[in-house]
Amino acid sequence: MTGLLAFPVLYVSDVTTVAAFYELLGFSEQARFPVDTPDPGYIRLSREGSQLGIASEESPRWLAGITPGPGPRHQFCVYVADLGATLNGLRLVATVLCEPVVMPSGQLEAYIADPEGNVVVIVQAAGVTPSPAAEPGDPAV
Secondary structure, eight states: OSSOOOOOOESSSSSHHHHHHHHHHTTTEEEETTTTTTTSSSSEEEEEEEEEEEEEETTHHHHOOOOOSOOOOOEEEEESSOOOHHHHHHTTTSSEEEEEETTOOOOOOEEEEEETTEEEEEEEEETTTOOOOOTOOOOOO
16 A cells, blocks of 8 residues: 555644744744634644654543643654754754764764753754754754
């Protein structure tokens, strides 16, 4: 079968703010529900074949009768062309949890928190030469 998808969905208190944060990482809105509303309960984003759902933290209660627990229980990994420039741009809207560090695998990674505290790992894509430093507020993804 082709065309079948699997992607994570984050439960958040402010769907539009969190979706806007991920748009800074190169994601673009593909769908929202309800449609044509400034305060949707769900937004689906995509980026180069990857997808991410952003849903109201009320949705698991409505749909499955469960309440999501507190605190981060996952990390979301995003590869970028220029880690330094991307991180500089995100400093205005994200909390930096760990400055860039070379991991034992050889990858350069930094850890940040999105507006709801979800852990996001920003990874320098292999084989890409970073551009000169960008100004804060100008992520280069």
